[in-house]
Amino acid sequence: MTKEIQPSQTPITLRFRLNGKPVETLIKPGDFLLEVIRTHFGLTAAKHGCDIGLCGACTMIINGKSVKTCIYAAEKAQNAEVWTLEGLSDKDFLDPLQDAWLRHGASQCGYSTPGMIMAAKALLLKNPNPSREEVIQSLSGNLCRCTGYQQIVDAVLEAARIMREGIQKVPIKEELSSVVLGKSSFSKDTLDKVTGHCKFTDDHPWEGALWAQVARSPQAHAWIENIDISEARKLPGVVAVYTHEDIPGSKLYGKAIRDQSVLAFRKVRHIGEPVALIVAQTRETACQAAQLVKVDYTPLPAVFDCEEALKPDSPVIHDEPEAFQDFVHEQWMNPRKSGGFPLNVLYYFPIRKGNLEEGFNQSDLIVERTYRTPWIEHACMEYEAAIAIPDTEDGIRVSAPTQNVFLDRREIADVLGIPKEKVRVIQLPMGAAYGKREDMFGQLQVSLAAWLLKKPVKMVYTREETFAWTTKRYPMTMKYKTGVTKEGKILAFEATLLVEKGAYASWGPSGLRKSTVHAAGPYEIPHVKIDGYSIYTNNVPAGPMRGFGATEVGFAHEAHMDNIARELGMDPVEFRKKNLIPAGGKTVTGQILNVACTPEDTLNAALKKLQELPPLPEPDKPFIKRGRGLATMMYGIGYGHGIPDIGSAVCELLPDGSLLVKTSAVDYGQGLLTAFSQIAAETTGVPLSHVQIITGDTQETPDSGSSVATRQTYVSGNAVRIAAAKLQEAILGHAAKLAELPVGELRLSDGKITHGKKILFTLKELAKKAASEGIFLKKQGRFKAKTTPLDTASGQGDAYWPYAFGTQIVELDLDTQTGKVTLQRIIAAHNVGKALNPNNVLGQIYGGIVQGIGMALMEEFQFDEGKPISLNFDSYKIPRTTQVPPIEAVVMEIPEATGPYGAVGIGEPSTVPTAPAITNALAQATGLEFNSVPVTPDTILKTIS
Amino acid sequence: MSLSSFSYWQALSVPDALKILHNEQQQVKLLAGGTDFTVQRKEGLWQDKHILDIWKTKELDYIRESGKSIQLGARTTMDELIDSAVIRKYAKPLHLAACVFASPQIRNRATLGGNINNASPAGDTLPALFVLNAKLKLSSAKKDRLVPIHEFFLGPRKTLLQPNEMLTEIIIDKLDPKYQSDFYKLGERNAVAIAIVNLAVCRKIDPRSHKVTDIRISYGSVAPTVIRAPQTEQLLLHQTLTESLINKAAERAQSEVSPISDVRASADYRKEMSASLLKFLLKNNRS
Numbered sequence A: 001m002t003k004e005i006q007p008s009q010t011p012i013t014l015r016f017r018l019n020g021k022p023v024e025t026l027i028k029p030g031d032f033l034l035e036v037i038r039t040h041f042g043l044t045a046a047k048h049g050c051d052i053g054l055c056g057a058c059t060m061i062i063n064g065k066s067v068k069t070c071i072y073a074a075e076k077a078q079n080a081e082v083w084t085l086e087g088l089s090d091k092d093f094l095d096p097l098q099d100a101w102l103r104h105g106a107s108q109c110g111y112s113t114p115g116m117i118m119a120a121k122a123l124l125l126k127n128p129n130p131s132r133e134e135v136i137q138s139l140s141g142n143l144c145r146c147t148g149y150q151q152i153v154d155a156v157l158e159a160a161r162i163m164r165e166g167i168q169k170v171p172i173k174e175e176l177s178s179v180v181l182g183k184s185s186f187s188k189d190t191l192d193k194v195t196g197h198c199k200f201t202d203d204h205p206w207e208g209a210l211w212a213q214v215a216r217s218p219q220a221h222a223w224i225e226n227i228d229i230s231e232a233r234k235l236p237g238v239v240a241v242y243t244h245e246d247i248p249g250s251k252l253y254g255k256a257i258r259d260q261s262v263l264a265f266r267k268v269r270h271i272g273e274p275v276a277l278i279v280a281q282t283r284e285t286a287c288q289a290a291q292l293v294k295v296d297y298t299p300l301p302a303v304f305d306c307e308e309a310l311k312p313d314s315p316v317i318h319d320e321p322e323a324f325q326d327f328v329h330e331q332w333m334n335p336r337k338s339g340g341f342p343l344n345v346l347y348y349f350p351i352r353k354g355n356l357e358e359g360f361n362q363s364d365l366i367v368e369r370t371y372r373t374p375w376i377e378h379a380c381m382e383y384e385a386a387i388a389i390p391d392t393e394d395g396i397r398v399s400a401p402t403q404n405v406f407l408d409r410r411e412i413a414d415v416l417g418i419p420k421e422k423v424r425v426i427q428l429p430m431g432a433a434y435g436k437r438e439d440m441f442g443q444l445q446v447s448l449a450a451w452l453l454k455k456p457v458k459m460v461y462t463r464e465e466t467f468a469w470t471t472k473r474y475p476m477t478m479k480y481k482t483g484v485t486k487e488g489k490i491l492a493f494e495a496t497l498l499v500e501k502g503a504y505a506s507w508g509p510s511g512l513r514k515s516t517v518h519a520a521g522p523y524e525i526p527h528v529k530i531d532g533y534s535i536y537t538n539n540v541p542a543g544p545m546r547g548f549g550a551t552e553v554g555f556a557h558e559a560h561m562d563n564i565a566r567e568l569g570m571d572p573v574e575f576r577k578k579n580l581i582p583a584g585g586k587t588v589t590g591q592i593l594n595v596a597c598t599p600e601d602t603l604n605a606a607l608k609k610l611q612e613l614p615p616l617p618e619p620d621k622p623f624i625k626r627g628r629g630l631a632t633m634m635y636g637i638g639y640g641h642g643i644p645d646i647g648s649a650v651c652e653l654l655p656d657g658s659l660l661v662k663t664s665a666v667d668y669g670q671g672l673l674t675a676f677s678q679i680a681a682e683t684t685g686v687p688l689s690h691v692q693i694i695t696g697d698t699q700e701t702p703d704s705g706s707s708v709a710t711r712q713t714y715v716s717g718n719a720v721r722i723a724a725a726k727l728q729e730a731i732l733g734h735a736a737k738l739a740e741l742p743v744g745e746l747r748l749s750d751g752k753i754t755h756g757k758k759i760l761f762t763l764k765e766l767a768k769k770a771a772s773e774g775i776f777l778k779k780q781g782r783f784k785a786k787t788t789p790l791d792t793a794s795g796q797g798d799a800y801w802p803y804a805f806g807t808q809i810v811e812l813d814l815d816t817q818t819g820k821v822t823l824q825r826i827i828a829a830h831n832v833g834k835a836l837n838p839n840n841v842l843g844q845i846y847g848g849i850v851q852g853i854g855m856a857l858m859e860e861f862q863f864d865e866g867k868p869i870s871l872n873f874d875s876y877k878i879p880r881t882t883q884v885p886p887i888e889a890v891v892m893e894i895p896e897a898t899g900p901y902g903a904v905g906i907g908e909p910s911t912v913p914t915a916p917a918i919t920n921a922l923a924q925a926t927g928l929e930f931n932s933v934p935v936t937p938d939t940i941l942k943t944i945s
Numbered sequence B: 001m002s003l004s005s006f007s008y009w010q011a012l013s014v015p016d017a018l019k020i021l022h023n024e025q026q027q028v029k030l031l032a033g034g035t036d037f038t039v040q041r042k043e044g045l046w047q048d049k050h051i052l053d054i055w056k057t058k059e060l061d062y063i064r065e066s067g068k069s070i071q072l073g074a075r076t077t078m079d080e081l082i083d084s085a086v087i088r089k090y091a092k093p094l095h096l097a098a099c100v101f102a103s104p105q106i107r108n109r110a111t112l113g114g115n116i117n118n119a120s121p122a123g124d125t126l127p128a129l130f131v132l133n134a135k136l137k138l139s140s141a142k143k144d145r146l147v148p149i150h151e152f153f154l155g156p157r158k159t160l161l162q163p164n165e166m167l168t169e170i171i172i173d174k175l176d177p178k179y180q181s182d183f184y185k186l187g188e189r190n191a192v193a194i195a196i197v198n199l200a201v202c203r204k205i206d207p208r209s210h211k212v213t214d215i216r217i218s219y220g221s222v223a224p225t226v227i228r229a230p231q232t233e234q235l236l237l238h239q240t241l242t243e244s245l246i247n248k249a250a251e252r253a254q255s256e257v258s259p260i261s262d263v264r265a266s267a268d269y270r271k272e273m274s275a276s277l278l279k280f281l282l283k284n285n286r287s
């Protein structure tokens, strides 16, 4: 072998084979392969997800082995054979893995899909016949926050089987039927996700865009005396540095309450608050300049704990007299206006029913406990990113991950001081949301910079910035007191809920109302007093996350039910059955539940499944304890509380016979695009593969509200159904006229208009005729969900409509030597009304459960005096493939009369019962109580000993 | 996100690598699989160093067996350790450590030499190497020297390695079939987790007297470097492993560790686990 030394100076030529073709490019020593492949070759399937080797989003196959390319020096690829996901398929054929991914619904937001498929591919190259356990182990280096992994593992096993039969390529098939409801179909966007062609915000090159970066406050609470940007401005490569003085419009923003500054003025209220905005030619320069912004602060005492913040001598965080005058909805209770509240209370919501004192007097047993849930990070796999591009005509176009384009538009327009119409917000595919993207991160800053400079400006956070400076699930302290008779009937319930909001409101009021209404759970209780407080502190702002207040109280009410049952000496199932709200029964707000599926139906379904399944083998070690726990839940869908809850959609027959559906409702992986396409196809009779869909564009799509509160399947799904039904009527009407037949005798299905057995027209023919005659076949559908305001003094009224119910059972093993919990099996029974797309429904159930596992066993975002310290997936752990047990889903289809084809949502409900079912199982295994999460091995051992 | 400019050498042979180390001295940092180095460089370390990549130095990639020992090239990866029948047969703790190491994408790049030289107190192969009495061959252009692994580490990320040296070979004892040996990592198995506590044990028991004739215990993550537990070993040596002796040993082990609290676990938990895991392995309760 020739002994050779290759000293190389900047730049060096890298020659290698990329997806089977020889390529070369110039790189700088120290470049990482991931960036080289993404930027030099435009192959963006492989993603940044952590940049330190923890998440697998960047996985490629190099010389036959899977490699995390975010930490792979590009030079190492000299002469190597590199494959990315794009190389596995062409326009007609898919790799069996990609095909299996589609058929198993293994992709949701799609961000981690490319890395996951490549890791699976590497496994199958090495081992064509892996066991389920081997697949799970092989994918343990790849994180996915949406799917819960089950369908991924199924897909890999099936692809392996198909490949062993000698099939290496699968043709891409189109769905030519319109009868698709209840089928696990997929729309075009899902195909893009498995082929690596789905472009997320940072996957676009954004030619010529400048980089924005914010300078952040190191202080948790301080007066700003002076901001000096002169040094930052002088740095070569810096284009502009802005402070609040440069903001042409409103300096404050907030989708629910305008209390947050775009760039801080007067005061900072949390560490990391944006103080100045730097725009530069490169990211490095922008970051460097951010360090040069000099701010003089006068520190103020800060408060990082809810209970401290309520004390009379606590520092006041929002002390300006005009503080929170700007409530978006007048009917929301404003504590400042009503007075008598500690000044850090952002919002208060009470519920009063019956006569509490009397209830307690009649009770035989009173059980009091305090429950706690922590800060939890959404851990969307995609980093926060935003781009703003000035339009030719005096307007601006903005894209960023968001759950509501119209609210983003309103905020951006107000900050820029321009009419809303001049701002166009377009949602691009996004790496999930789970509530995080109801808040805004980079949008306002890039819009401001682009508007002032008249140049495109982008901002992309790092994983550390994403974890540090974005909202998280708010921590809650829940004090519960329940009075029961010795027969097990709950008579009285009193609760105080303390929600920590951090420094700004985000969606504080709606979250608090959801918590308060759901605090007692799905139980009928005559005498009730609940007080909910949303409280400012000097931590990073907290915001909505999956379950939005119902998840946190869900943990409390279900842990509480088991604690009461234990004190009563009663079986927890029997105890629940005595108290679950029956059909026609009343919630704590006095709302009568006229439901087809009761909470008890879901409980029975879960128990039935448990009986049907073979029992688990007994643990074979004396120090392993088996536990079984159960939790049930309710979840009110929609905005509720009288807030207008409207879905809107347009369906249009295009001249080529395809159907265009438009609605602003955004899909962040829940499968809305597929669900809407399926509803539209089924309702009109257009084949599914001929349905195109545009969502999330303030110019092109009608406002259908936020993708929150599990409302879009129900609200916007109904709007699509209505628009589609109207369109079908119009199409058939036109056909009847042309064919001179009575409209009642025509049918439209699978893209054909028929009269008896005879095909009169294909849709293509009809559409062409209509277009040539200048007839537009286009209809709008609107759906208004039922919503009524509650009485502000008693909280009585119909809070939400409809409600979803579910029950989960967890079986687990506890290693009493190490405190380690191994989940054995989870049974989940949820009523979804109608499973419009069974794969997507299962995906929502599995994904929700796995987030619940994280909440129960490992997730807690940590701060040190307001400073975020859980900054990547090493210090903030989320479940991996190896930590997820088999999940047995019981999908109940008891139709909701007002839902589209009977459907209600499932997005949030699935996450609510998991954590308490796990802690209840631990309690059952040990005879002890677990009243806060997460229960780590450390805390379990402490509790046991 | 590229790093500031520096030179990058790829060595295809050991003498060439040593020549560069000799000439450049302080300026050069070795790069093997890069799974530690690149992450640390991203965090701002080693910015002033040139890089000498030894990944393609094939002559450092071997597992050889001779007499009572096994020689491993420093560039051997975790995957190669897992696949090696020799390691599985004669060095079970090392095999087990490689099996629970990180994720597949890391295992096929992470090298034994890198794990040793990264000198993390949590490095998974280290307790295994400690109980296998590993000796490290440190080579420079002028000479080679052999250092027993327990002398190599000075503290977290601090070792005896000189700037002109590199680790070329690791020599371990072959455990004859009379040894029982084990490795346990507390943390999520195979899931990219840094160990909360890791522990390797090997012992030989006289079949007739049932007395312990050799015992070696090594802990990771419970002190500034990986450690042996000499007092605990002494307590067990020449004794019969009764339940009460094992409990006593576990207690003694607790006094030999000095863990800290961090985001992964509290010091108390680590201490308690040091005892529980030892009991667990000594009682052979392993599944």
Ligand SMILES: Cc1cc2nc3c(=O)[nH]c(=O)nc-3n(C[C@H](O)[C@H](O)[C@H](O)COP(=O)(O)OP(=O)(O)OC[C@H]3O[C@@H](n4cnc5c(N)ncnc54)[C@H](O)[C@@H]3O)c2cc1C
Binding pocket: A052, A053, A054, A071, B029, B030, B031, B032, B033, B034, B035, B036, B037, B038, B039, B054, B074, B075, B100, B101, B102, B103, B106, B109, B110, B111, B112, B113, B114, B115, B116, B117, B118, B122, B123, B124, B125, B161, B165, B166, B167, B168, B192, B193, B194, B195
């Ligand atoms: C996602 C992830 C998960 C991980 N999980 C684990 C885990 O479970 N357990 C664990 O123990 N570690 C883990 N690590 C750490 C790391 O993978 C290991 O320490 C690995 O063995 C390092 O090997 P390497 O070849 O990649 O080293 P490199 O990063 O190339 O080098 C590491 C250090 O050793 C030096 N070095 C390398 N080779 C030599 C040599 N021959 N002579 C002298 N110095 C040398 C380098 O200069 C550098 O300082 C993980 C890392 C990542 C990124």
Ligand code: FES
Binding pocket: A047, A048, A049, A050, A051, A052, A053, A054, A055, A056, A057, A058, A059, A068, A069, A070, A071
């Ligand atoms: S592992 Fe490479 S980006 Fe996360």
